[in-house]
Amino acid sequence: MAFVQKYLAWGAGVLALLVALIVALPGGKARGFDVSGFGTLPILEGGRVKPLDSLARNSLLAIHSRQGFRHDGRMVGPDEWILDVLFRPQVADQQPIFVIDDPEVISLIGAKQTKNRNYFSFADLSSHLDEVQKQAASAQPISAQKRTRFQSAIVNLFDRVYLYYKLRNTLQLAGSPGLGWELQSLGTPEAALRHQDLTQLAHFRMLPPTTAANPDAWQSVGQALTAANAGGSVHPALVPLAKLNAAYVANDAASFNAALAEMNGVVTTLKPDALGHASNELIFNRAQPFFVGLSIYFVAFLALCISWIYKPEILRPTAYALLFSGAIVHTIGLAARIILQGRPPVTNLYSSAVFVGWGAVILGLIVERMYRKGFGTAVAAAAGFASLIVAQNLGTEGDTMEMMRAVLDSNFWLATHVVTITIGYAGTFLAGSIAIAYALKKHIAPKVDVETDKALADMAYGIICFALFFSFVGTVLGGIWADQSWGRFWGWDPKENGALLIVLWNAIILHARMAGYVRERGTMVMAIFGNIITALSWFGVNMLGVGLHSYGFMDKAFVALTTFCISQAVLMAICYAPARFWVDPSQRKA
Amino acid sequence: MINAYASRIWNVLKSFQLTIVLLALLMCLVLFCTLAQVEMGTQGAVNAYMRSFIVWNQPLLLRLPFPGGALVGLLLTINLIAKTIDIKLSWQKSGMWLVHAGLVVLFAGEFIAGMMQVDTNLTIEVGQTVNFVQSYKQMELAVIDVTDPTWDEVYSVPDTLLAKGGAVAIPGTPITLNVKKFYPNAELANLAPGAPPSLANAGVGAGVSIVEKPVVSADNEMNQTSAFVEPVAGGRSYGTWLVSVALGAPQSFTHEGRTYTLAMRLRRQYLPYAFTLKQFRHDVYPGTDIPKNFSSLVQVVNPSRNESREVLIYMNQPLRYEGKTFYQASFGKNDTLSVLSVVENPGWLLPYVSCVLVSIGLLVHFAIVLRRSLKRRQDKKEG
Numbered sequence: 021m022a023f024v025q026k027y028l029a030w031g032a033g034v035l036a037l038l039v040a041l042i043v044a045l046p047g048g049k050a051r052g053f054d055v056s057g058f059g060t061l062p063i064l065e066g067g068r069v070k071p072l073d074s075l076a077r078n079s080l081l082a083i084h085s086r087q088g089f090r091h092d093g094r095m096v097g098p099d100e101w102i103l104d105v106l107f108r109p110q111v112a113d114q115q116p117i118f119v120i121d122d123p124e125v126i127s128l129i130g131a132k133q134t135k136n137r138n139y140f141s142f143a144d145l146s147s148h149l150d151e152v153q154k155q156a157a158s159a160q161p162i163s164a165q166k167r168t169r170f171q172s173a174i175v176n177l178f179d180r181v182y183l184y185y186k187l188r189n190t191l192q193l194a195g196s197p198g199l200g201w202e203l204q205s206l207g208t209p210e211a212a213l214r215h216q217d218l219t220q221l222a223h224f225r226m227l228p229p230t231t232a233a234n235p236d237a238w239q240s241v242g243q244a245l246t247a248a249n250a251g252g253s254v255h256p257a258l259v260p261l262a263k264l265n266a267a268y269v270a271n272d273a274a275s276f277n278a279a280l281a282e283m284n285g286v287v288t289t290l291k292p293d294a295l296g297h298a299s300n301e302l303i304f305n306r307a308q309p310f311f312v313g314l315s316i317y318f319v320a321f322l323a324l325c326i327s328w329i330y331k332p333e334i335l336r337p338t339a340y341a342l343l344f345s346g347a348i349v350h351t352i353g354l355a356a357r358i359i360l361q362g363r364p365p366v367t368n369l370y371s372s373a374v375f376v377g378w379g380a381v382i383l384g385l386i387v388e389r390m391y392r393k394g395f396g397t398a399v400a401a402a403a404g405f406a407s408l409i410v411a412q413n414l415g416t417e418g419d420t421m422e423m424m425r426a427v428l429d430s431n432f433w434l435a436t437h438v439v440t441i442t443i444g445y446a447g448t449f450l451a452g453s454i455a456i457a458y459a460l461k462k463h464i465a466p467k468v469d470v471e472t473d474k475a476l477a478d479m480a481y482g483i484i485c486f487a488l489f490f491s492f493v494g495t496v497l498g499g500i501w502a503d504q505s506w507g508r509f510w511g512w513d514p515k516e517n518g519a520l521l522i523v524l525w526n527a528i529i530l531h532a533r534m535a536g537y538v539r540e541r542g543t544m545v546m547a548i549f550g551n552i553i554t555a556l557s558w559f560g561v562n563m564l565g566v567g568l569h570s571y572g573f574m575d576k577a578f579v580a581l582t583t584f585c586i587s588q589a590v591l592m593a594i595c596y597a598p599a600r601f602w603v604d605p606s607q608r609k610a
Numbered sequence: 611m612i613n614a615y616a617s618r619i620w621n622v623l624k625s626f627q628l629t630i631v632l633l634a635l636l637m638c639l640v641l642f643c644t645l646a647q648v649e650m651g652t653q654g655a656v657n658a659y660m661r662s663f664i665v666w667n668q669p670l671l672l673r674l675p676f677p678g679g680a681l682v683g684l685l686l687t688i689n690l691i692a693k694t695i696d697i698k699l700s701w702q703k704s705g706m707w708l709v710h711a712g713l714v715v716l717f718a719g720e721f722i723a724g725m726m727q728v729d730t731n732l733t734i735e736v737g738q739t740v741n742f743v744q745s746y747k748q749m750e751l752a753v754i755d756v757t758d759p760t761w762d763e764v765y766s767v768p769d770t771l772l773a774k775g776g777a778v779a780i781p782g783t784p785i786t787l788n789v790k791k792f793y794p795n796a797e798l799a800n801l802a803p804g805a806p807p808s809l810a811n812a813g814v815g816a817g818v819s820i821v822e823k824p825v826v827s828a829d830n831e832m833n834q835t836s837a838f839v840e841p842v843a844g845g846r847s848y849g850t851w852l853v854s855v856a857l858g859a860p861q862s863f864t865h866e867g868r869t870y871t872l873a874m875r876l877r878r879q880y881l882p883y884a885f886t887l888k889q890f891r892h893d894v895y896p897g898t899d900i901p902k903n904f905s906s907l908v909q910v911v912n913p914s915r916n917e918s919r920e921v922l923i924y925m926n927q928p929l930r931y932e933g934k935t936f937y938q939a940s941f942g943k944n945d946t947l948s949v950l951s952v953v954e955n956p957g958w959l960l961p962y963v964s965c966v967l968v969s970i971g972l973l974v975h976f977a978i979v980l981r982r983s984l985k986r987r988q989d990k991k992e993g
Contacts, residue, residue: 067895129755236896423895430926496965505926507953509936509961517644528633535626
């Protein structure tokens with residue numbers, strides 16, 4: 021029987037991995053066009069070479085807040101969408117992709133708020149563009165922190181519309197007959213003006229450098245046409261690009277796929293590594309390992325919760341196996357990011373969330389191996405799920421593999437200081453999560469189970485020690501980095517202060533416990549408070565907008581952070597309340 | 611009796627309660643200091659909260675007096691030393707002992723930094739040679755003897771001395787300055803017709819009206835320090851002059867054939883060596899404005915050491931020279947001007963010492979704990 025249970029559990033884990041693999045497999049061709057082949061083409065945008073697919077996904081995320089949408093009864097993926105935007109703007113303009121939530125902005129564009137989410141097409145917006153631009157222009161000079169809700173929303177809408185507008189004018193001017201026509205009409209009087217517009221509006225550069233001497237000199241279509249117009253040779257990639265354009269507009273899938281092969285050939289000749297690198301990144305994009313991972317964590321968590329009331333002998337190992345599979349997918353995703361970017365795992369807020377989740381899951385797996393109570397699995401699955409959700413929300417702000425600003429451009433310190441301190445965050449969160457599990461269990465579980473309580477307390481204590489060690493070492497390493505780059509060890513910069521708060525709080529917990537001022541429950545209450553401290557120093561600091569460390573400001577996250585802190589305070593109260601507080605007095609007598 | 615008190619105090623000093631209270635106070639201070647930075651700027655907030663003994667007027671907790679960072683740090687150090695002494699010298703505790711000793715060194719380092727660290731900057735244009743660093747906020751009134759076209763003799767009066775007012779004798783010259791009025795921060799404007807006349811009766815100040823402003827401390831703001839001064843030499847007054855950071859052109863007067871200029875400016879410290887900026891680079895990632903690298907190629911010329919060499923200062927690669935650290939901080943004027951921040955901190959090595967001590971201490975402690983738990987497990991097996 022035990023044998024069967026074991027294999028049943030691991031079977032579930034393998035099944036989860038298979039699902040992850042299926043997601044990573046290439047999808048079918050859209051209407052016969054090899055759209056994912058087109059998405060593999062490398063481009064230069066945001067300072068790095070990436071597949072067009074990455075740009076399509078990030079742009080669609082920014083505009084639509086999802087990576088795909090339903091239109092005319094079928095799913096349109098990012099690669100097909102970008103093709104329409106680039107080559108058939110008249111089609112793309114009709115797709116309702118602009119999500120607008122703010123009722124005042126909706127009324128500004130003369131529509132009514134119909135549903136919870138309201139989607140508009142570029143065509144819907146086009147008659148109100150002047151007004152949107154006017155309102156955004158008056159809101160833009162106000163610093164992001166001081167804008168009203170309407171002002172933030174209108175600036176946000178303007179940015180998205182402008183991004184879309186630039187995209188549809190990158191490879192050809194929207195409304196013009198296309199790239200082939202541009203190539204034919206080189207030298208005509210108006211051509212130079214059009215090329216100038218194309219150059220200015222270009223959002224990315226698609227034509228690989230033609231000289232080895234200048235390996236970063238990618239060109240936009242506008243730049244290449246300008247050069248050709250001035251009597252230079254026509255960039256070799258322009259011809260297949262024009263063929264792609266014509267074939268797509270003519271709805272001729274066979275010629276499109278043939279032109280794509282030609283385009284691949286040109287790109288490979290000019291920039292041998294770019295295509296391979298881009299197709300790796302495309303596979304990573306398609307596999308969405310962090311989304312798959314968070315789904316598996318969710319199922320694992322559910323399985324474990326059910327195991328407390330139903331068939332624990334089967335469901336608990338199943339949950340553990342699922343957690344393990346989720347961790348494998350998560351680890352592969354993390355490793356793929358490291359390889360693709362050529363950087364240590366944590367480079368920005370998004371990747372720190374991914375890494376914190378990973379650290380918490382790995383720690384949870386270890387704890388579960390040691391104690392085998394199911395709590396390690398529960399807490400790890402919940403922490404992994406929550407942090408990947410946070411990462412997914414942070415990831416909507418643009419390219420998550422953006423280039424590092426000059427001061428951060430140091431792989432050594434990114435690998436040591438940033439990783440250590442992030443492990444410290446992960447540990448503190450995990451200890452807090454265990455404490456929450458402890459608190460809930462105290463009130464929900466029907467009978468008092470001293471042994472499990474003690475095991476949970478031991479886990480939390482061990483992890484707090486671990487977190488103190490990593491956050492302290494990480495903070496000191498940060499000081500040394502600061503001394504190396506800014507000439508001072510400690511500057512009381514908000515981010516440094518945030519890290520220091522975590523160190524101090526963990527130190528207080530350990531000293532209070534050592535001196536006997538707090539026991540089991542007190543330690544747990546303090547561990548939950550550690551969640552608040554960590555969240556504040558992780559995200560709150562970015563909201564202050566001062567100091568050398570703040571490179572990005574987030575406004576929406578403020579509400580989420582406040583909600584989180586309040587929820588933790590409530591959990592602290594629940595943890596502190598005696599268990600009998602929840603028991604029905606009539607039952608107590610019996 | 612005295613012994614009883616002493617032992618009671620000793621018990622308090624080495625107690626865990628004190629540790630926890632102090633750590634909690636420090637957390638509050640760190641939080642206050644971080645929040646205050648939005649209004650006061652980093653340096654202002656650090657001086658108010660971290661480098662003071664008492665914070666008299668903190669705005670976040672009912673304006674009650676709150677122990678400052680220096681006091682908490684001092685008490686924490688005493689507590690730490692007491693605790694360290696109190697830990698019985700046994701091998702079992704050696705790891706913890708090392709950790710806490712390392713922390714004492716870390717606190718000492720921050721204390722030294724707080725008391726002795728000097729932050730200045732060196733602003734230099736391409737091709738220019740500069741032999742001084744200047745303060746970010748503090749001002750001085752420079753009286754410069756420019757008679758010799760090849761050599762300027764600089765006498766300077768710090769703003770703190772100007773603020774006291776009265777007569778200030780300039781050593782090395784026959785001049786005495788009468789400080790008639792001093793403004794830590796002010797706003798200058800052209801004197802409107804019909805307005806009361808300016809206090810100044812010489813130089814451009816005669817046509818300028820001045821309004822006192824509250825002192826600012828945020829990182830990106832600068833006080834427009836100004837003053838009315840009357841140079842007196844050989845019993846003769848040379849008129850009352852308005853000197854201000856806001857005034858661009860230097861103003862000068864001549865006494866007994868020697869010409870002196872007056873200039874209010876950021877306080878300077880002259881160096882026995884000079885930097886010449888040969889090249890400044892500001893690289894961006896292709897097709898973007900995201901900075902990839904800033905670097906300044908400087909020629910360091912130090913006659914006292916008979917030294918003249920090129921140094922490249924770039925991100926994460928500062929120059930440590932003669933006790934000062936020069937790092938790339940900012941730039942301007944279309945990438946032809948480079949700003950190097952300059953830090954002088956005699957205790958800069960202490961954090962490194964501390965780091966090593968704490969790391970070794972933690973490793974030792976973990977090794978001891980591991981050994982103990984292995985032994986316990988062994989005993990269990992055997993028992």
